[in-house]
Amino acid sequence: MAATDLLDRVAVRAATRARPFWTIPRRDALVGYLLISPQLVGSALFVLLPLGLVVYYSLQEWNVLASTFEYVGGANYAKLLADPNMGQVLTGTALFSVGLVVLNLTLALSLAILLNQRLAGTTFFRTLFFSPVLVSLVAWTIVWQFLLQQDGGVNGLLGVVGVEGPNWLRGETTALLSVIVVQVVKNVGLNMVLFLAALQGVPRQLYEAAQLDGAGAWTRFARITVPQISPTILLTSIITVVGSLQVFAQIAVLTQGGPGMSTTVLVYYLYQQAFQFRHLGYGAALSVLLFLIVAALTLLQWRLRRKWVFHES
Amino acid sequence: MSRKLRLGLYALLCVLCVPFVFPTWWMVTSSVKPISDIFAFPPALVPSRFDFSTYGRVFELQPFGQQYLNSLYIAAVVTAGTMAVAAMAGYAFARIRFPGQNVLFLVVLVGLLIPSEVTIVPLFQMFHTAGLTDTHWPLILVPILGAPSVLATFIMRQFFITLPGELEEAARVDGLGRFGTFFRVALPLSRSALGAVAIFTFLHSWNLYLEPIVFLSTPSKFTLPQALTQFVDAYGSPLWNVQLSAATMTALPILVVFVLAQRQFIEGLAHTGLKG
Amino acid sequence: MKAPGKLAALSLTALLAVTACGGEAAPAAQGPQPLRMSIWTSNEAHLKLFNEIAAEYRKSHPQVGEITFDPIPFENYTTTLTTQIAGGNAPDLAWILENSAPDFVGSGALVPLKSKIENAGELVPAATRLWERDGELYAYPFSTSPFGVFVNTDLVKAAGQKTPRELMKAGQWDWQHANEINKAVAAKGKNGLTILNFDYKAWDNLATVWQGWGAKAWSDDGGTCQFNAPEMVEAMTFLHKAIFTDKSMPGPGTAVDFFSGDTSMAVAQISRAAMLEDATFKWDLVPLPAGPKGEYAVIGQAGIGVLKKSPRAEQATDFLTYFTNAANSAKLAAYFPPARGSVLTADTMAKTSPMLNGDQLQEVVVDGIQKGVVKPSHTGQAELAQTARAALDPLWKPDADVKAVLDGVCAKIQPLLGG
Structure with missing residues (x-):
């Protein structure tokens, strides 16, 4: 703090001289650059540089064991276009991401609204819904692996209410569904808390005024709640969309991409190709594809934000 | 609210929380079950007898205490560092105008889009050439400065953007410079957003799995998620009850801390919250 | 720990890494x-x-x-x-x-x-x-x-069956007899035979069975897929019947732990004997049962x-x-x-x-x-294993057409075998 105060003072003094070089915008700019510099340097070093290297690798045929590394131009991208698995992988990825995002956001918002009611014990339930967030991911998936067995806990519970559960991780549809649910239950608490925080920030007067105007519950939700919490919706949906395309450890533990290719999402396929099959060049090309997809989706959300998000004009 | 509705809501909440509570319950109880109970069907809700010896074995098989400390201190350093980096950058991107701002923000945002699987090989090469593999540096530096901190910066920017514009004017009237405004006015107001960042960051670091496996090779330097996968016999088969005991030990203290501090955690977040 | 120095080194490295891809090893230093x-x-x-x-x-x-x-x-x-x-x-x-x-x-x-x-x-x-x-x-x-069969003799006797050792003495220790025992044990509500680590994913462990039929995953030169050869179809049909008709092997999606005592037999490497130190049941270790092509061993x-x-x-x-x-x-x-x-x-x-x-x-x-x-292995094994795993998944269903699935496996892996 001392140093920054000093900087401020220097800047102020400089600014009060006869011919002010340090105008307010210039001072601001300097401060701005200083404040973002750690993040910027970090990005250059730990994001952009590695990313550049990945693009570079994607133009090579790299055999780690034989220590060969040779330029092959667009061969890895040609392979990507011709890869017979690509269709299945991309469909699986889309199904997985859409399912996960929709389930996560609706559940998070529903829970937040439920827990935002004046009801005794909401603190207790809030803790319960949030608790999986705190359990280590590896531990969480190991436990679910047991619970989802044919004779596991989930079917045991279903049996209590007289339902004979399927063999969750062995059916193509149920496996995909299982991975989505396991992931949502693990992380929905975070989004729930963010929504809850946003909901509590909505001024009560708005609802009261709307009620006087005779607006029903749904109208109040659509006209007041959603616009008011829209920045949080933007934030959570970006985080969730990006996160859904990066789900890896759960799939590795629960299904290893199967049965068939049903749960082989792009990031898992990339991992398989690069690390298990040791096609590092091809894996790099897949990385570039994944990066482009995530970037396009995020950019789209970011572009659309002006249409519906408050505080963004 | 009518009594009926109230009861209905409670019933709904109780049903909904089953998938959230049951796995943790199963993990904790199974860690003291005899191994045959773990495989029993239907699964036993309460162990037929309690066997705590597995907890001792956790510490025999791995330097588990050391690994616990490693995870804790790495997560703490990463959380503190990320909060600092993200608050500064988030504030600058939200409230200060400077040339190239939008481009630079986009450049930083790139980090949000990269799964760690994508850059792990080049990062490994870089840290190896710097002689920093098998140290905790990659697990600290990359999260604070690299891709994972971008989310934090993004959250902070989204928060600072919602502060009223009069804030700076008032601060300036009080004779505060930019830095002063940031430290004395904006930062104290952002406690709640910082809280969210802290939770996100701590959990991210606490759960980190791929990076420790790739970067660390000495058991006494391992972190917890990595250690969990090490409770196997010589042929790679998991020692289930030992693994579950270790998993319980990684989860329970955090759960307890959370329950105790939940007012600060969630309510603090909610009251001054990431306002809509 | 001199962090600034390290950081500087790191940034320098970052630049170097661009030119020195493939990661050269550090030069040898002096001293021990x-x-x-x-x-x-x-x-x-x-x-x-x-x-x-x-x-x-x-x-x-x-x-x-x-x-x-x-x-x-x-x-x-x-x-x-x-x-x-x-x-x-x-x-x-x-x-x-x-x-x-x-x-x-x-x-x-x-x-x-x-x-x-x-x-x-x-x-x-x-x-x-x-x-x-x-x-x-x-x-x-x-x-x-080597792989052997661990036997829970308590469970076998409780099901009124001859023990594998008795069968060995009578020269009858083969897969058909083993299957009968496991069927009987499974009928009593316990698990029959499990192949450790297979879990309906790591199919290379099935070599411990199909070797008895003389089946191979691919030809000895590694060039031709043999999954749809008659021996393999026969061996897989035996397994499929054991799993889904006789229920003498626990089906997919079932966690089984032989060492906890609920399973009559486990095909496993002998080193697993260490897990039986505290076993609460009587057990034995016998060689793999003979198949239609006679006795064999897998390591x-x-x-x-x-x-x-x-x-x-x-x-x-x-x-x-x-x-x-x-x-x-x-x-x-x-x-x-x-x-x-x-x-x-x-x-x-x-x-x-x-x-x-x-x-x-x-x-x-x-x-x-x-x-x-040894179990089947090939250059590019990881990719082969995954591809075959995905193609074999349809086999682990009660109504699977064994030959059709195995033809499908060959269609998928033949390109990887190099032909």
Whole structure:
């Protein structure tokens, strides 16, 4: 703090001289650059540089064991276009991401609204819904692996209410569904808390005024709640969309991409190709594809934000 | 609210929380079950007898205490560092105008889009050439400065953007410079957003799995998620009850801390919250 | 820890990395040279033994510095090892899993060892085949662990069945009889036979069964898929019937743990006997049952190789020579069944494997290693394994058409086999 105060003072003094070089915008700019510099340097070093290297690798045929590394131009991208698995992988990825995002956001918002009611014990339930967030991911998936067995806990519970559960991780549809649910239950608490925080920030007067105007519950939700919490919706949906395309450890533990290719999402396929099959060049090309997809989706959300998000004009 | 509705809501909440509570319950109880109970069907809700010896074995098989400390201190350093980096950058991107701002923000945002699987090989090469593999540096530096901190910066920017514009004017009237405004006015107001960042960051670091496996090779330097996968016999088969005991030990203290501090955690977040 | 210095180094490195891709190894420094061996066990007894051998070696080799044994989780072993190699941080020596043997041996990543290994001639040929290319040995097969069948004799008797040992004496120990026993046990509500680690994913473990039918995953030259050959179809039909009709094998999605006592038989490597130390039931270990093509044995393997990339490959090779000499082989035999003829006798093994009796050691271990075949492996094994796994998944359903599924497997993997 001392140093920054000093900087401020220097800047102020400089600014009060006869011919002010340090105008307010210039001072601001300097401060701005200083404040973002750690993040910027970090990005250059730990994001952009590695990313550049990945693009570079994607133009090579790299055999780690034989220590060969040779330029092959667009061969890895040609392979990507011709890869017979690509269709299945991309469909699986889309199904997985859409399912996960929709389930996560609706559940998070529903829970937040439920827990935002004046009801005794909401603190207790809030803790319960949030608790999986705190359990280590590896531990969480190991436990679910047991619970989802044919004779596991989930079917045991279903049996209590007289339902004979399927063999969750062995059916193509149920496996995909299982991975989505396991992931949502693990992380929905975070989004729930963010929504809850946003909901509590909505001024009560708005609802009261709307009620006087005779607006029903749904109208109040659509006209007041959603616009008011829209920045949080933007934030959570970006985080969730990006996160859904990066789900890896759960799939590795629960299904290893199967049965068939049903749960082989792009990031898992990339991992398989690069690390298990040791096609590092091809894996790099897949990385570039994944990066482009995530970037396009995020950019789209970011572009659309002006249409519906408050505080963004 | 009518009594009926109230009861209905409670019933709904109780049903909904089953998938959230049951796995943790199963993990904790199974860690003291005899191994045959773990495989029993239907699964036993309460162990037929309690066997705590597995907890001792956790510490025999791995330097588990050391690994616990490693995870804790790495997560703490990463959380503190990320909060600092993200608050500064988030504030600058939200409230200060400077040339190239939008481009630079986009450049930083790139980090949000990269799964760690994508850059792990080049990062490994870089840290190896710097002689920093098998140290905790990659697990600290990359999260604070690299891709994972971008989310934090993004959250902070989204928060600072919602502060009223009069804030700076008032601060300036009080004779505060930019830095002063940031430290004395904006930062104290952002406690709640910082809280969210802290939770996100701590959990991210606490759960980190791929990076420790790739970067660390000495058991006494391992972190917890990595250690969990090490409770196997010589042929790679998991020692289930030992693994579950270790998993319980990684989860329970955090759960307890959370329950105790939940007012600060969630309510603090909610009251001054990431306002809509 | 001088962080700023390190940071500076790191930024410099970042620039260098662009030009020096592929990760060159650091130049050799002066003074005692450390050695590093990647392993997948983190068992303390194992590590203690390794460290003792290393300490002994360093007494006579002052030029060698510290020797470290780096445990990498078994789950991700080959993946992590390759990432380290790709990142330019190859260990000097590494354990190698049998399924990645062709990749490591075939790529030229390993240092030739034949002339370096003490008395290499006494290594059992069945154990070295996987690690050889063009008559040269590229890794030392330090663990050669035959598959046997662990039997819960209590469960078998409770189901009113003859024990496998009784069947062996009568010359009837084959898969049909084994299946009858397991069917009877399963009818009592317990589990029949399980193949450890298979879990309806790691299909290469099924070689412990199909070998009895003379089936192969692919031809000996590795060029042709054999999944749809008549022997394989027959063997797979047997398995499918056992799983879904006779229920004598627990079906997919069922967790089974033989060692907890609810399962009548488990096909596993003999080293698992250690898990039975505290068993609450009576058990036996017998060889794999005979198949339609007669008796057979299957072995699982692990090798130690020296990486060519190591700047200290020479010292590393010398240490490996010491680590695997006859005296140390005998010590290692306590945990890892040896491939050395001089150590491979029921008598010497009995001293180090107190869980097993002389008959069990002779029948399963000594005979098994002599005549055993290894599980299928091929260059590009990881991709083959995944592709075949995905194509085999439809087989593990009650109404599967075995021949059609196996044809599908061949359609998928034939391009990978190189044709």
